[in-house]
Amino acid sequence: MQLPINPPVEPMLAKSVPKIPTAEGMAYEPKWDGFRCIVFRDGDEVELASRGGKTLTRYFPEVIAEARRQLPPRSAVDGELIVIRRDADGGAPRLDFELLGQRIHPAASRVNLLAEQTPASFVAFDLLALGDEALVEQPFTRRRAMLTEALAGVAAPMHVTPTTTDLDTARRWFDLFEGAGLDGLIAKPADIPYAPGKRMMFKVKHARTADVVVAGFRWHKSGPVVGSLLLGLHDDAGTLHHVGVSASFSVARRTELLDELAPYRGGSADHPWVHGDHESGQRIPGGPSRWSGTKNLEWEPLRPELVAEVGYDAMEGDRFRHTAQFVRWRPDRDPRSCGYEQLERPIRFDVGQVLGGDPTARG
Incomplete structure (x- = not known):
């Protein structure tokens, strides 16, 4: 060439x-x-x-x-x-x-x-x-x-x-x-x-925010501190789906999070993801993919009682398109109230009109 x-x-x-x-x-x-x-x-x-x-x-x-x-x-x-x-x-x-x-x-x-x-x-x-x-x-x-x-x-x-x-x-x-x-x-x-x-x-x-259930976490590769929080939302039937992660934390914050999560650890006995049903359509934390390669995706369950407010930009189907940004804990929220219905859904628009230069789209 x-x-x-x-x-x-x-x-x-x-x-x-x-x-x-x-x-x-x-x-x-x-x-x-x-x-x-x-x-x-x-x-x-x-x-x-x-x-x-x-x-x-x-x-x-x-x-x-x-x-x-x-x-x-x-x-x-x-x-x-x-x-x-x-x-x-x-x-x-x-x-x-x-x-x-x-x-x-x-x-x-x-x-x-x-x-x-x-x-x-x-x-x-x-x-x-x-x-x-x-x-x-x-x-x-x-x-x-x-x-x-x-x-x-x-x-x-x-x-x-x-x-x-x-x-x-x-x-x-x-x-x-x-x-x-x-x-x-x-x-x-x-x-x-x-x-x-x-x-x-x-x-x-x-830029948007949502209240989500924090139902698990992954360890950070650097040592015994939190790497990412696993986030969930309930559907209309009450099933908790894994919808993404929040992972952008400072070194000090990762250590603090471990202390904050400690009271909720050990909740695997009846955890909705540990005993979840992927075949029925429930989204649960998965194994390696072509994107994650050999990355360690093991996770530790938390009792699904913690609620956090996170920032996100868009949804890809029924999950967050990108890593969500932790905003704050929401102790005032009932985790059962954290569902998909709170999410803003844009009005569907034909991408062909964008590509085709529809005059009504351009103005």
């Missing part, structure tokens, strides 16, 4: 901010919830590069084929790999990160099967090179204009992300597009170059 810029290249990153930033010429884009990916194409040679220099090429043969068919013959395009779920009940199509995660499989036969069953799409949002020209030193406004022109003829499953410089439209996108499974907003200053590995952009994500 002989391009003006060749892999490995770390993608430019975004810094988290609490509210939508404003500045002259600031561009706003939907924040896609998928795998960050730079597609390098030099004729028939195509490489899908993720963060950290890892290759995604072998896992997405259908994207390789589309890149050869639709992307400029010599180009480096930054974007996101996504999977769109279309339910049989006719609900609005939306992003599904869990289905996307299943695409990372060691067996070639499985990779090819999933490429047919859950094909991925690629959403382009920046251009690093075109022909013999490297564009990383160019301001974003020029890169965006060249991206739009170079990919003007692409069709699904290749897309160019919508963008706007109108703040009111950006605010509407932030509220509306979550219902299609998107993650928030990205804000890009007009004059920024493409700086690999640097946090030159801004990201704004949804």
